Amino acid sequence: MAANVSLQSQVEELKALDQKHYLHPATSPKKHAEQGPKIIFSGGNGITVRDPNGKSYIDGVSMLWNVNLGHGRKELADAASEQMMKIAYSSSFAGYSNEPAIRLAEKLASLTPGNLNTVFYTSGGSESNDTAFKLARFYWQMQNQPKKKKIISLKQGYHGVTIAAGTATTLTGFHKFAGTHIGDVYHAKPHLTRCELGDKDDPDYKGCIRDIVEKEGPETVAAVILEPVQGSGGVYIPPEGYLKAVRQLCDEYHILFIADEVICGFGRTGRMFGVDHWGVIPDIMCVAKGITSGYVPLGGVLLNQAIHQTLVQYDQVLAHGFTYSGHPTACAVALKTLEILERDQVVAHVKRMEKELNAGLNYLEKKHRIVTKTRNIGLMGAFELYADPDNDTPFDPSLKAGLDVVEECFQRGLLLRALGAADGKNVVAIAPPLIIDKSEIGRMIDIIDDAIHAFETKIGI
Numbered sequence: 173m174a175a176n177v178s179l180q181s182q183v184e185e186l187k188a189l190d191q192k193h194y195l196h197p198a199t200s201p202k203k204h205a206e207q208g209p210k211i212i213f214s215g216g217n218g219i220t221v222r223d224p225n226g227k228s229y230i231d232g233v234s235m236l237w238n239v240n241l242g243h244g245r246k247e248l249a250d251a252a253s254e255q256m257m258k259i260a261y262s263s264s265f266a267g268y269s270n271e272p273a274i275r276l277a278e279k280l281a282s283l284t285p286g287n288l289n290t291v292f293y294t295s296g297g298s299e300s301n302d303t304a305f306k307l308a309r310f311y312w313q314m315q316n317q318p319k320k321k322k323i324i325s326l327k328q329g330y331h332g333v334t335i336a337a338g339t340a341t342t343l344t345g346f347h348k349f350a351g352t353h354i355g356d357v358y359h360a361k362p363h364l365t366r367c368e369l370g371d372k373d374d375p376d377y378k379g380c381i382r383d384i385v386e387k388e389g390p391e392t393v394a395a396v397i398l399e400p401v402q403g404s405g406g407v408y409i410p411p412e413g414y415l416k417a418v419r420q421l422c423d424e425y426h427i428l429f430i431a432d433e434v435i436c437g438f439g440r441t442g443r444m445f446g447v448d449h450w451g452v453i454p455d456i457m458c459v460a461k462g463i464t465s466g467y468v469p470l471g472g473v474l475l476n477q478a479i480h481q482t483l484v485q486y487d488q489v490l491a492h493g494f495t496y497s498g499h500p501t502a503c504a505v506a507l508k509t510l511e512i513l514e515r516d517q518v519v520a521h522v523k524r525m526e527k528e529l530n531a532g533l534n535y536l537e538k539k540h541r542i543v544t545k546t547r548n549i550g551l552m553g554a555f556e557l558y559a560d561p562d563n564d565t566p567f568d569p570s571l572k573a574g575l576d577v578v579e580e581c582f583q584r585g586l587l588l589r590a591l592g593a594a595d596g597k598n599v600v601a602i603a604p605p606l607i608i609d610k611s612e613i614g615r616m617i618d619i620i621d622d623a624i625h626a627f628e629t630k631i632g633i
């Protein structure tokens with residue numbers, strides 16, 4: 173009893189300190205100031221995490237699509253600890269280097285498709301995308317085409333929140349937060365294969381990538397950036413042929429193709445990289461998240477040989493770099509993560525679990541009339557909630573259907589994420605750690621089933 177009281181008072185103390193001193197990302201500051209943190213995580217093991225009272229939750233979204241190998245993996249902790257005892261941190265500026273960063277660079281070159289053989293390290297996804305934009309522009313300068321500066325991203329795309337990446341991000345709320353956006357970034361309608369192949373009679377043509385390139389002039393466009401499968405925008409899988417069509421368009425107009433693999437990379441979709449599904453090789457690939465399974469921050473920008481060969485003509489200091497570029501401890505954890513991915517054949521496991529998740533989502537769609545548009549590729553999935561799915565009638569936004577179902581899941585010990593609320597959509601994302609097994613997927617689906625039922629009861633259906 174006494175122990176419980178002191179545990180409770182510790183939790184209360186932490187909550188009060190959090191409210192007072194901690195401004196949270198992607199959280200309502202007002203609500204947070206009033207209510208404090210929703211949960212304080214105190215431990216994790218495999219696909220579950222727990223709070224200080226010992227209540228456990230299935231981590232149905234791998235936290236932020238990143239804890240791919242699950243929680244509490246000693247091998248990853250040991251890799252960090254061993255490297256920290258050798259040399260925890262060293263600079264990568266001025267030609268300084270370290271072994272884990274070098275070995276990881278070689279490993280990434282061997283895992284990525286085509287000749288994406290050179291890496292520039294960052295600390296995360298936004299930094300990777302900002303770096304990709306800068307290097308793309310710099311490449312064109314080096315090619316004596318300084319007018320090639322424009323970046324085209326896709327609507328519903330998420331590329332991070334730094335000013336340039338945040339401009340490429342199109343999600344309502346994120347895009348124009350505090351007026352923080354730059355010029356020269358254009359947002360194209362996504363996933364229009366026929367239009368990108370040049371069908372100008374298609375009624376959707378206006379605003380597709382090709383249309384923007386032709387209007388702006390290809391001599392002004394540096395790069396197209398897209399997520400092979402759109403994640404935070406709502407888990408949108410492109411139609412067959414789309415990525416190839418964009419690749420062709422980029423080749424035709426000499427535009428660099430940047431694949432943002434921050435979520436898709438390292439097995440999430442059942443292939444090592446998202447682009448591998450469609451046999452497309454980008455010129456630049458941005459990675460982060462799963463590269464360390466989220467255990468420490470790390471990102472990277474992979475460049476193809478042509479870009480690298482151009483950059484090495486430059487005989488001055490490359491005026492770009494982060495303190496934590498090539499962080500030895502982060503790179504050591506990444507090497508261990510990739511070793512585990514290969515050793516345990518995690519990507520093949522994801523491919524097998526894809527079917528299980530798919531079956532579970534289909535079950536939910538059959539059972540609940542309000543559930544529709546279920547989809548998954550590997551262990552990246554979603555379902556949507558509609559008042560009347562047959563007529564695409566959305567729920568009244570005041571019901572906050574997606575958020576409510578996610579909250580019901582939370583009450584039952586499952587963490588999921590609602591996406592698209594700002595755009596009137598009720599998408600619920602599911603992206604559990606890649607090590608999840610069949611029965612654990614079954615448990616997740618049972619909880620979601622129950623949670624949807626609770627929502628239906630609440631609204632009287």
Ligand code: PMP
Nearest residue numbers: 296297298330331332432434435
């Ligand atoms: N790109 C994609 C596709 C992402 O999903 C994210 C993060 N959700 C980012 C970039 C930004 O990464 P970070 O939050 O590490 O800056």
